[in-house]
Amino acid sequence: MADSTESESRKLLGRLRAALAEESAGQARLDHIVQIIADSMRTEVCSIYLFRDTETLELCATQGLKIEAVHQTRMRVGEGLVGRIAREGRPINAPDAPKTRGFRYMPETGEEIYSALLGVPIQRLGERLGVLVVQSKEQRHYTEDEVYALEVVAMVLAEMTELGAFVGEGAALSKRHQNPVLFRGTTAQEGVAEGRVWLHEPRVVVTNPIADDPERETERLHSAVNTLRVSVDDLLRAADNGDKEQREVLETYRMFANSRSWLGRMEEDISRGLSAEAAVEKEQSSARARLRSVPDAYFRERLHDLDDLSNRLLRILTGQGSETGSEMPDDPILVARSIGPGELLEYGRSLRGIVLEQGSVGSHAAIVARALAIPLVIHCDRVTTEALTGDHILVDGDQGVAHLRPEDNVARAFREKIAMRAKAQERYSDLRDQPATSKCGTTTRLLMNAGLMADLPSLEGSGAEGVGLFRTELQFLIRSKVPRRGELAALYARVMQAAKGRPVVFRTLDIGSDKVLPYMKPQDEPNPALGWRAIRVGLDKPGVMRMQLQALIRATNGGPLAVMFPFIAQFDEFRAARQHMLDELEREDKLGHVLPEKVEIGAMLETPSLAFAPRQFFEMADFISIGGNDLKQFFFAADRENERVRKRYDTLNVSFLTLIEHIVARCEETGTPVSFCGEDAGRPIEAMCFAAMGLKTLSMRPSSIGPVKNLLRRVDLKEVKTVIDEARASGAQSVRTELIDWLGRSGWSV
Template sequence: MLRRLRDVMAGVGTPQQRLDSTVQVIAHELGAEVCSIYVQRPGRVLELCATQGLNPQAVHRLFFQPGEGLVGHIAETRLPLTLAEAQKHPKFAYRPETGEEAFQSFAGVPIRRSDRVLGVLVVQHVSMRELDEEEVESLETLAMVLAEVLTTMSLPGGDPSRDRGPLVIHGIRIHDGVAIGRARLHQPRVVIGGVVAEDSAVEHELLRAALADMHESLDRVMESEALSAAGEHRDVLETYRLIARDTGWIGRIRDAIDSGLTAAAAVQKVRDDTRSRMAAVKDEYLRERLADFEDVALRLLRRLAAGEAAEEPATPDEPFILVARSMGPAELLDYAGAQLKGLVLEEASATAHVGIVARALDIPVVGRLAHLIEEVDPGDPLIVDGDHGQVLVRPGDDARAQFRESLSVREATRARYAALRDTPAVSRDGVRLSLQMNAGLLVDVSQLEAVGAEGIGLYRTEIPFLVRREYPDVDAQTELYGRILDSAGGRAVTFRTLDAGGDKRLHSFVHEVEENPALGWRALRIGLDQPAILRQQVRAMIQAAGERPVRIMVPMVATVDEFRAARAIVDLEIARAAARPEAMPSTISVGAMVEVPSALLAIDELAREADFLSVGSNDLLQFLFAADRSGERTANRYDPLSVLFLDAMRRIVEAGKRAGIDVSVCGEMAGRPLEALALSALGYRTLSMSAVSIGPVKEAILSSNINQLSDFILYSMKKKTGSLRNHLKSYLSDHR
């Protein structure tokens, strides 16, 4: 039957004709009234591509989302499913266009190749019968042959490539730390050259030789100087070596060869069976032992697929993140000494043995990452946040910049400013400033203590949105904001509502093409036009706060009426929360960002309406001078230390004083020592900046006389035009 199926799929005719013949052969051989093949398309959607027994009109018109119906459930779990009465299963989804109401039983298996789910193979019967274990194994073997041929077919509808957008996958922390690098699969995916054996005796000999070579290789590793000393790692590896010699496991591979598979296909089938067992086992210890079997199978498979002893993995030229479904401790040692920066695993638990080796190598590790292998390709940029148990796949520039900044704080500036961490930012003449931190990721919040920030003056809520493919619901946002507040440890956190649009395009949101996106539909404009988005964010912030105070800041306020409309939405959520039995925040402050010139012209009225103001100096400078801050020729054309811009900043802080509210600066201007001193001289007492900037700015404040500097700047603004940068530098140099 295997050879006949292989011949049909490799024969003449279009891909569709061969698929049609394939389902006819399988249905006939298994005595089934229905046989159907579903192929996974972009977005992991499953499409009916061929059927014998269902309505042929449903072909290429019937789709299942991941987890939807019995077909989607099989693809999601990667496990076979056999039911005597399919319609009684909670996952059953009736589709009238198929005409399947006449069929009672259902059996399906995933079509897998090289750790990827390519589709689902299904057979159905009119009678109520449940396939036995041997029949299910036969179906799985047929699916292996299907997988081999599907990858070479040009199917109708295009290549089944996946969505290549950014993604964040949450897992569990195995070892903390942060790492950035490109994905490297735990050995390249093994592609089996053939599934159906021509001579079983030859395949048995290939298996014997591969086993002997693998056992010899493991013995050499155990006898190496680096691992010869006794210790926990030695005990783990001894257990691993025993598993590699397990007669029951090897016997199952030999049985698979006897059934007609090649040696490599037999190992792959036993490996898939082991993985299926792993999914059903709840005991963590047993799951780890099964993971060791998986690791041994991969070692053996590489030897069989190559036809000779596998070479040790080459050392890449650039930092990399190792990606694996699961990993035994011996495998990780193969990469020791290379530019390995982190490890991410689909199935490992917090007690994984590989974590012991990872801690010895001092690399961050995150495990239990659902669908990791399906979502990551070699070379994909990855960020490993071991502190919070998450991995960012193909992150955007904003996310990468945030993490590089965090790494910079960890590696370059921590030592220099450690001595100033607990020192208040008080000038020589007694002026005290509150230095806060801008953040956009959980890993940033963990830097609060390290850099001595008094709080988070700007939390960019759009960053988590940008690194994930789906739009987070209220529960997901509540969990995230709660973790941020928890990590802040009682320090103030100011959440900026979604600032999407412009150069920040969410993959979960449809952004129209605009001629001037920076001036288009973005930030608060989206929130007012789509109030459900803003309400969900505010609701999540209130729920996450509990009894703690919460500060909410709306971006890109162009008119006072816009701010009033945003505040009215916040008030609706406050009223909703008050009517419920849950705890309410002790205070809810609603502030406005000043970054649009029209808001500057109405600054006194806006200050009377808001609980606080925060100046977004980046956009305010861009809009005030009509100069694209991302443009090569315009980015540095206009100076924030120009008299014109300093006067605009002075007007804002004085309006805040008249209204009796706090006014802060949260743009790049606040994080540069020279500009920060100028702002403090104008009257700003709260500055929020990147974590890496807090040390240098604090150092500058500690060495300055703010009141004298204020007199100098205000006098200079009356007497000079253009930029005060060089004039200010000279003054500070003269006054040390």
């Protein structure tokens, strides 16, 4: 590129910076900017379109089109050439725009006299903010230098839009980080919380997109890149521990960090007038756009690596997000795109709530959030874009929503809800030491689910009679390599000691599907929930399972041991898994280790097939636990991670209750203890139904024990069963409505 062009580019950016520094309203700034761009690029028209909402663009300023069209002309994403630029996120350079595919004539703008059009997206890290357009009367193809220059200007406009430079009288002008925003997501852990936003990986804010001294900015860039390279090399040296996959990721980091083309493009951006920070972010945005269009999955995955590297470089340049950054508020609500279980455990119970853009109801983060009893809402699209650390936020895990910067009336209503929940919990605490005995004299054992040592104190406070499910996979998920047998034995021993004589049922490693170990190669399966997971992995790769069984045996120190195997689909799988346990008991005995005084070996019934297993299965199993979460999704063929279908089928559907009744009857035939474990066990009406169908033991999260016990103690289960039978006989699809009506007539609310 010629020096004269570089000079013109820097000159244009210099004029833009002066316009942005003026003490003027947002609209006046926009009007001045389009005049400067049209004049500098020697075009008759320059227009700025910004998003009015997520699907609508609005003409917010123009030089050359009819002024009365400003804030009146709107178009949908994908509509016309401007809408196409917004949808595809890449420039359109049309010498004869009216004859270009997708052109839409907007008569109110007076654009019919213009032929050539160049439009570029105004976007920040892939986030669409608007479109910048120049037009000319003569037919012409804008040069590569002109396209590049307009992209640089659009980059600056994106930064200034993010910083609120154009807040003003225009309906579409940005008011981000100021107005209340309601996010409708998905419940992953119930509960409510009020607090202040703590961004897990805060966005770096570039406040100086334009720079006067390209030599100084280039030096700053080189210094930061050198620091980045040293830090990546340090990480690589620290990873020399045999962790092959971690090393492969870091090798990719080093490849990017040492890329001459990456550095060269950023140097070119600086020569055009951008600051070092803006140059890094411009290339980050460009790389995102390029990689999104690549069909190869491997190259798409590299997007995350490049993002992370660019963010590291930005933090080095700006000092943001360093040790000297802002302190976590006293009432933190964690906001993030996604988060791993290890990172979440590092925060621990200090968090009031969690809001994520990604995740699933069965994700690692959801499992840990449930273990820590922290309200979690997932699928809150763009929350990390809208939120700033310190913003006031309300998290409603019951409804699956988050209120960012809520209005006073919303906050007041929310606090009333929190107060009502606290009052209910006080009422439930009075029942802590009381049995869950219904009016008909039936007593239901209420156990709690756990997966961390931090869960065990809830045994006392919740009134649980024991642990019906201890998830052992969490200890594997939060580590970068397989834990050692001695470490696991020590952990399991502490769990048993903390239970103080109450029963604890350990579920062996349940991995696969949505729970992939960091050091386990993910399996490319079309439907992993129905794939190679849980006991299937254990039987095919028995080394880890045998090690875990040895750790459990040694942890008992001669006390009782209850172990159950997950995801059993047929009798032979249970028989084989049980034999592994018997073999390890025999081996430990030969080694002279103390054996448990009593061993119970059970199975989780999570597939409909096992409900129809041979009688010998029920005779061989010491106990059976119905895994309700998986059983329900397989019974209804409705993936519980799919929001379109997961709420379509009711747990109180008569078909599902009939299956539960069938399982209970088969267990009664052989005298096999059976329990129900899952989210539905912790919902009072569902728990009441299960108890009425004959289930004597329910296992749930600790916070649900109080509400469930409260309802069970107030009803006659024989009457509940009558209501269920009458609803079934009537041909009802679900018994929920009939039960709620019956509770209402009886004067009880849930």
